Amino acid sequence: MHSAPDTPLLWVLRCEHQLTGTKFGCGIGVCGACTVLLDNTARPACQIPISTILKSRVVTIEGLDSTEARALKKAWIECDVVQCGYCQSAQLIAATALLYCHRHPTDSDVDEAMRDIACRCGTFPRIRKAIHQAARSLRP
Ligand code: FES
Ligand code: FES
Structure with missing residues (x-):
């Protein structure tokens, strides 16, 4: 299948590549459930036309396996974070993007990074x- 240029990345991931860990919530850029890493920045996949990112690196929850992401997944389990789970792919993506920039995030850094999800x-x-907890575990 070849998508039209204006097809949102979310649908290319879910329908063409069966990467269903990236969730559909609102479709209008409000809920953050569709957040992916685009060149290491957290972005809502429902708002990204596929034709605009042909040279970008996209990472979804399925491929999220950096040092930072592994530390976060471990902390997520230890802190028993998940409830229904629907938003959690996006939460882990946004948290990973945060730790790429901040090894000592403050509460306000966390709030800022996670506020769109x-x-x-x-x-x-x-x-x-x-x-x-994950940030602490990554410090020397
Ligand atoms: S599905 Fe809600 S922001 Fe994309
Ligand atoms: S919507 Fe976040 S865990 Fe249920």
Whole structure:
């Protein structure tokens, strides 16, 4: 299948590549459930026409395996972050992007990095705890 140039990245990932870990929520750039890493920056895949990123590197939850991501996944488990799970791919993507920039994130850095991703289950206090725990584990 070849997508039209204006097809959102989200649908290319989910429908052409069966990478269904990237979730559909609102489709209008509001909920953050579709967040992926685009050249190491967290971006909503529902808002990115496929023709605009032909030379960019996209990482979804399926391929998220950097040192930072592994530290976060470990902390996520230890802090028992997940509830229903729907938003959690996006949360881990955004947290990874944060740790690429900040090894000592403050609470406000965390809030800023995670603010565009809604969690209806209210896991944010545990997300914040897990991000700090992962950041600590990455420091020398
Ligand atoms: S589905 Fe993309 S921001 Fe909601
Ligand atoms: S864990 Fe349920 S929406 Fe976030």
